Amino acid sequence: MPSLETILITVFWSAATIAIYLLSKRTYRRWPAIWSSPLVLTPVLLAALALSLHTTYSEYIGATRWLMAILGPVTVAFAIPIYEQRAMIMRYWPVLAFGIVVGSGTAILTAWALASLLSIDGMLRLSLLPRSVSSPFAMAISEKVGGVPDLTALFVVITGVAGAALGEKLLRILPLKSSLARGALFGMGAHGAGVAKANQIGAEEGSVAGLVMVLVGLVNVLAAPILAYILR
Amino acid sequence: MNRTPSVTKRKTAILLHKSLHGNRLAQVALIVLLWLAGEAVSRSTGLPIPGSVLGLFALLYLLITGTIRLSTMRRGANVLLADMLLFFVPAVLAVLDHSEFLGLVGLKVLAVIFAGTLMVMCMTALAVDVGYRLMLRMESKHAVS
Numbered sequence: 001m002p003s004l005e006t007i008l009i010t011v012f013w014s015a016a017t018i019a020i021y022l023l024s025k026r027t028y029r030r031w032p033a034i035w036s037s038p039l040v041l042t043p044v045l046l047a048a049l050a051l052s053l054h055t056t057y058s059e060y061i062g063a064t065r066w067l068m069a070i071l072g073p074v075t076v077a078f079a080i081p082i083y084e085q086r087a088m089i090m091r092y093w094p095v096l097a098f099g100i101v102v103g104s105g106t107a108i109l110t111a112w113a114l115a116s117l118l119s120i121d122g123m124l125r126l127s128l129l130p131r132s133v134s135s136p137f138a139m140a141i142s143e144k145v146g147g148v149p150d151l152t153a154l155f156v157v158i159t160g161v162a163g164a165a166l167g168e169k170l171l172r173i174l175p176l177k178s179s180l181a182r183g184a185l186f187g188m189g190a191h192g193a194g195v196a197k198a199n200q201i202g203a204e205e206g207s208v209a210g211l212v213m214v215l216v217g218l219v220n221v222l223a224a225p226i227l228a229y230i231l232r
Numbered sequence: 233m234n235r236t237p238s239v240t241k242r243k244t245a246i247l248l249h250k251s252l253h254g255n256r257l258a259q260v261a262l263i264v265l266l267w268l269a270g271e272a273v274s275r276s277t278g279l280p281i282p283g284s285v286l287g288l289f290a291l292l293y294l295l296i297t298g299t300i301r302l303s304t305m306r307r308g309a310n311v312l313l314a315d316m317l318l319f320f321v322p323a324v325l326a327v328l329d330h331s332e333f334l335g336l337v338g339l340k341v342l343a344v345i346f347a348g349t350l351m352v353m354c355m356t357a358l359a360v361d362v363g364y365r366l367m368l369r370m371e372s373k374h375a376v377s
Contacts, residue, residue, distance in 0.1 A: 075284035077309035079291035103356035110348035153323035181361035189353035
């Protein structure tokens, strides 16, 4: 039997996490900006609360780990957007496959090369490798290649925020003719946050970005054992 | 002979649709079931693929074969997908354990992420754009000849 204290801590932090998440969503609806997006606001507010209550990460995660277990069913649910976009897959699969391979290769190589250049090594460098992949997939990959899944989740969030902000500026510079390329830019570079941004640019860009995000996750998870073998 | 499996499949589809349609909780329950089955298969076979991904393929298979209709599952799946952030945000608090990120290490990590993401976006967009134009050109050539 867990002690009463454990139960209380679990209930408190679970409720706090859900409440702050809902609050962030509301705030964003009223004042939409990157700094007020739930992706930024939720972790910042939660961290502030944890720091002010002197709660350590292990205490916090012990109480909220059950929320993360739901990422399993979330991954299964990604079958729906894939199936919804089957016409696009049939039509453009060679282009999509090319973009995903180039993008994923660039993501892993740049993470490794830039980290090494700045003398970041060990588990920190490994945790950076899957940062361009949507978090449920990225955390699975991180574990496989010897990184820390929780740190990877942090880097995934930073990547999403950075990518959503950078992507808009890039669109003005790059001579992109197709909505396929504009959508892939966001889906590959900034996963969830990128998909939201792409949807603001256009419906077609949004659905391309969403599809690319899921396919990138799948391809990378399936390739992770090979990557782990190379790194060993 | 050939018709029997497709008839059963259609019956299953109708039955599943009737019992799951409009009931998001039941749809989520089916997704959870597929996840658990995937985990069990992944663990017992020692496949290097997460059980959740096996569950994804199982659901995709059911959709493609018509055993489950898209409209049967869409709303339940959206319940999970719409609030995905809530389910991984706890891990982000791992930052609490890494006070070194407040210093030089943090700046380095940010540099890696920003520069890397910039390159990923450029390479992907250019690759897709070039591939797209190539594909259109090849198709128009085929159409002419």
